[in-house]
Amino acid sequence: MDTDLILIIVVVTALVFDFTNGFQDTANVVATSISTRAMPPRVAVAYAAIFNFIGAFISLEVAATIASGIVDAEVVTPQMVFGGLIGAIAWNLITWYFGLPSSASHALIGGMVGAAFVAAGPDAVLGEGVLGKVAIPALLAPTLALVVAGIGILLIYRIVGRLRPGPVGRGFKAGQIVSGGMLALAHGTNDAQKTMGVITLALIAGGELVPGSDPPFWVIVSAASAIALGTYTGGWRIIRTLGSRIHKMDTAQGFAAQGSGAAVILASTHVGFPLSTTHTISGAVIGSGAAKRLSAVRWGVAGNIVVAWVLTLPGAAGIGAITYGITRMFGTGVVGPIVVSVALLATLAYVFARRLQRGSPITAAEG
Amino acid sequence: MAPLAQIVDVGGLIEVIWASLLAGVGICVVFALVIVGYARAVDMSREDRPVAALAYLAVMVIAFAGVLAMAAFGIAVMASK
Numbered sequence: 001m002d003t004d005l006i007l008i009i010v011v012v013t014a015l016v017f018d019f020t021n022g023f024q025d026t027a028n029v030v031a032t033s034i035s036t037r038a039m040p041p042r043v044a045v046a047y048a049a050i051f052n053f054i055g056a057f058i059s060l061e062v063a064a065t066i067a068s069g070i071v072d073a074e075v076v077t078p079q080m081v082f083g084g085l086i087g088a089i090a091w092n093l094i095t096w097y098f099g100l101p102s103s104a105s106h107a108l109i110g111g112m113v114g115a116a117f118v119a120a121g122p123d124a125v126l127g128e129g130v131l132g133k134v135a136i137p138a139l140l141a142p143t144l145a146l147v148v149a150g151i152g153i154l155l156i157y158r159i160v161g162r163l164r165p166g167p168v169g170r171g172f173k174a175g176q177i178v179s180g181g182m183l184a185l186a187h188g189t190n191d192a193q194k195t196m197g198v199i200t201l202a203l204i205a206g207g208e209l210v211p212g213s214d215p216p217f218w219v220i221v222s223a224a225s226a227i228a229l230g231t232y233t234g235g236w237r238i239i240r241t242l243g244s245r246i247h248k249m250d251t252a253q254g255f256a257a258q259g260s261g262a263a264v265i266l267a268s269t270h271v272g273f274p275l276s277t278t279h280t281i282s283g284a285v286i287g288s289g290a291a292k293r294l295s296a297v298r299w300g301v302a303g304n305i306v307v308a309w310v311l312t313l314p315g316a317a318g319i320g321a322i323t324y325g326i327t328r329m330f331g332t333g334v335v336g337p338i339v340v341s342v343a344l345l346a347t348l349a350y351v352f353a354r355r356l357q358r359g360s361p362i363t364a365a366e367g
Numbered sequence: 368m369a370p371l372a373q374i375v376d377v378g379g380l381i382e383v384i385w386a387s388l389l390a391g392v393g394i395c396v397v398f399a400l401v402i403v404g405y406a407r408a409v410d411m412s413r414e415d416r417p418v419a420a421l422a423y424l425a426v427m428v429i430a431f432a433g434v435l436a437m438a439a440f441g442i443a444v445m446a447s448k
Contacts (some may be wrong), residue, residue: 058445132374140380144387151388152395159399163406171402178434179394182441189445259398260391266441267386273379 055188
């Protein structure tokens with residue numbers, strides 16, 4: 001009975017994480033399209049949500065679990081997975097509150113690292129995995145995307161520079177619709193798979209599935225739905241940061257950022273060295289602005305984003321560690337996760353109530 | 368801790384860099400050629416120069432086929448992961 005309840009809590013928490021993942025990453029797909037008016041805001045998020053949903057079904061190969069190679073698999077328990085998920089959810093919400101794009105995958109890894117550290121000590125955290133799977137890709141993704149988008153926009157300006165602005169603007173807006181769809185598909189495939197992997201792992205650990213099982217159909221549908229719903233809800237604060245606060249984009253820059261970002265993500269996936277969507281698109285947005293004119297980029301905003309990336313792993317790890325510590329204070333049963341879930345819901349209700357008292361939150365109209 | 372070269376797949380890293388440069392810069396150039404082909408074809412046909420208009424239309428069609436091929440390859444990459 002206790003095991004079943006813990007399992008239900010872990011599955012629900014994983015779906016909540018999936019929702020916040022979609023919510024956090026909406027900006028990656030739609031910010032440039034909204035900023036250049038290639039699509040109206042509500043249409044853009046609905047479009048991204050639909051392609052996210054479809055993307056979750058494109059590949060049903062469950063990738064290795066998110067924390068594989070980063071924490072010792074022998075020490076993983078449902079309570080630890082719960083702690084990791086809460087750390088990631090909390091970090092996603094904190095960065096959303098400040099309007100900063102951050103990697104949901106890195107937040108989940110951070111949460112798991114923190115929970116594993118408290119549960120089994122420093123030996124449970126595989127430092128080489130953290131360096132190889134988190135630190136190096138986090139440096140590579142934005143730098144590579146910045147350079148690629150920068151070269152891309154310079155060549156675009158050279159090729160279309162003497163044309164009338166009308167057809168050029170219309171053409172790049174149409175191009176953004178296609179590149180946005182590709183990004184949303186890639187995001188749905190990559191990120192919904194991670195949640196499917198976490199839920200499948202929990203079901204195997206709980207004895208509901210035999211090891212090596214594929215995710216059941218209800219897991220695939222629920223993960224696809226949660227990420228699509230999160231995407232449709234739209235993290236408008238982050239959309240505003242990525243779409244217009246870094247620099248004011250023209251349609252060609254919007255296409256260069258989105259098109260080259262999608263190309264970098266898919267090329268890295270093809271090679272087998274997947275990079276964070278958030279880091280890649282943020283780098284591409286900065287590159288498309290800096291190549292035109294260095295002073296066009298608000299480097300203070302870009303700096304805040306980089307600070308959020310650097311803090312993602314320790315921040316989510318800290319919250320994951322505290323969460324795991326609190327749940328263990330109530331033993332190994334279901335009481336700890338229930339207490340933490342209720343406390344998180346109460347905190348969220350308080351924050352949103354305060355936010356509503358101060359004025360309406362940022363919505364599609366302002367996005 | 369192991370040396371960096373053992374932790375990171377250096378070969379994969381280099382492949383990611385050139386593949387990303389090729390694909391990212393490639394899609395920008397090819398799509399820009401679609402727009403050039405379209406815009407120039409319209410201009411040429413307004414100026415009553417059908418041969419030039421047809422040539423630019425051909426540029427547009429070929430470049431557009433390139434964009435479609437890249438999109439199809441991207442979907443194939445996602446599906447085969």
